[in-house]
Amino acid sequence: MAGDKKHRLAIIGSGNWGSAIARIAGGNVSKFGNLFETEVKMYVHEEEIKGRKLSEIINEEHENVKYLPGVKLPENVVATPSAVEAAEGADLLIFVLPHQFIEATCKELRGHIAKDARAISMIKGVEVKNGNIRIFADVIEEILGCRCAALSGANIANEVAEDKFSETTIGYRPNDLATAELFHKVFDTPQFKVGMVEDVAGVSLCGALKNVVAIAAGFTDGLGWGSNAKAAVMRIGLMEMKRFSEEFFQGVKPETFTETSAGIADLITTCFGGRNRKCAEAFVKTGKSFEVLEKELLNGQKLQGTETAREVHEFLKARGKVEEYPLFRSVFSIAYEGEGVKGLTSKL
Ligand SMILES: NC(=O)C1=CN([C@@H]2O[C@H](COP(=O)(O)OP(=O)(O)OC[C@H]3O[C@@H](n4cnc5c(N)ncnc54)[C@H](O)[C@@H]3O)[C@@H](O)[C@H]2O)C=CC1
Numbered sequence: 519m520a521g522d523k524k525h526r527l528a529i530i531g532s533g534n535w536g537s538a539i540a541r542i543a544g545g546n547v548s549k550f551g552n553l554f555e556t557e558v559k560m561y562v563h564e565e566e567i568k569g570r571k572l573s574e575i576i577n578e579e580h581e582n583v584k585y586l587p588g589v590k591l592p593e594n595v596v597a598t599p600s601a602v603e604a605a606e607g608a609d610l611l612i613f614v615l616p617h618q619f620i621e622a623t624c625k626e627l628r629g630h631i632a633k634d635a636r637a638i639s640m641i642k643g644v645e646v647k648n649g650n651i652r653i654f655a656d657v658i659e660e661i662l663g664c665r666c667a668a669l670s671g672a673n674i675a676n677e678v679a680e681d682k683f684s685e686t687t688i689g690y691r692p693n694d695l696a697t698a699e700l701f702h703k704v705f706d707t708p709q710f711k712v713g714m715v716e717d718v719a720g721v722s723l724c725g726a727l728k729n730v731v732a733i734a735a736g737f738t739d740g741l742g743w744g745s746n747a748k749a750a751v752m753r754i755g756l757m758e759m760k761r762f763s764e765e766f767f768q769g770v771k772p773e774t775f776t777e778t779s780a781g782i783a784d785l786i787t788t789c790f791g792g793r794n795r796k797c798a799e800a801f802v803k804t805g806k807s808f809e810v811l812e813k814e815l816l817n818g819q820k821l822q823g824t825e826t827a828r829e830v831h832e833f834l835k836a837r838g839k840v841e842e843y844p845l846f847r848s849v850f851s852i853a854y855e856g857e858g859v860k861g862l863t864s865k866l
């Protein structure tokens with residue numbers, strides 16, 4: 519921090535997780551008033567709810583009635599329908615949008631962020647383009663020209679919002695513990711314990727790829743296959759997540775997968791309590807498409823696992839490696855190619 523200038527936070531996103539994290543960050547900036555400016559702007563993708571704008575409802579009632587109903591947000595969190603306005607003057611940017619909206623939002627922000635800005639990505643997804651794959655911390659860095667860390671963990675948003683205990687992991691860039699420590703102050707509370715590891719790619723890839731495994735876990739639930747089958751799919755899924763990350767990304771640490779909240783813990787919670795699992799179970803039981811189920815079951819929230827399964831498949835196909843990741847392949851084939859769900863484990 520130059521001189522005595524306080525850090526100013528912006529939250530880019532206000533869905534289920536975005537709102538839960540705004541509640542924590544809003545509380546912590548007030549607690550560390552010597553370090554942070556109190557006001558936190560939060561970008562809200564505008565929509566109307568019963569004739570009222572969501573951003574106005576949030577500012578008047580301090581509640582995101584659509585994406586995190588029943589939970590009060592601190593009054594210093596101020597909603598704005600403009601991402602540019604939210605980011606203006608902020609030097610700490612928190613990106614927490616569904617992954618499909620990141621590129622467009624970052625392009626909108628280009629040229630509007632502070633020169634000394636630093637970012638953190640809470641996005642669980644990957645970008646696949648022209649046979650290449652990137653984590654969103656890298657996408658953000660490239661588009662905005664600012665350093666970007668990552669945060670991911672076993673964090674079902676509704677539980678975090680109710681102050682039920684959980685852990686999470688910040689992944690930081692080589693030799694940049696200082697950025698992780700600053701974000702640690704923004705997020706850590708007695709009920710939300712933040713760990714740190716020098717591994718932005720590992721943390722990001724755990725968050726993205728476990729969503730594909732959660733779809734497989736939901737399939738086993740829909741089939742009524744029981745706990746052993748689900749545990750097997752989770753074990754095999756973790757191995758594919760780790761192998762994929764080590765094969766295609768530099769510097770990923772094996773212990774991120776097995777020892778952090780971003781790794782094994784998030785895999786477990788998502789395979790038991792997440793939206794991907796829920797929709798995959800319903801896919802088996804109802805025969806409806808994921809697109810329809812997302813609309814019927816999630817009230818505007820977004821599934822990340824099916825998109826990620828498609829993107830990972832596209833990438834592996836371009837590299838001629840599809841057969842080496844049989845669980846990822848099965849999830850794609852069942853979700854997109856009409857393969858029977860009972861074949862889930864046939865190639866494992
Ligand atoms: N919900 C959870 O329990 C957790 C989610 N995450 C991750 O956080 C990221 C954000 O997810 P959530 O906050 O849960 O969102 P969400 O899925 O609850 O809500 C969707 C959000 O996307 C916004 N949106 C819709 N169209 C848009 C557009 N064209 N441009 C920009 N925004 C648009 C909606 O207004 C809404 O805020 C995802 O990558 C997710 O995997 C991570 C940990 C926990």
Ligand SMILES: O=C(CO)COP(=O)(O)O
Pocket residue numbers: 642671672673674675729732784787788791792793794795822
């Ligand atoms: O990432 C999550 C929990 O850590 C939430 O997973 P879902 O998107 O499947 O709900």
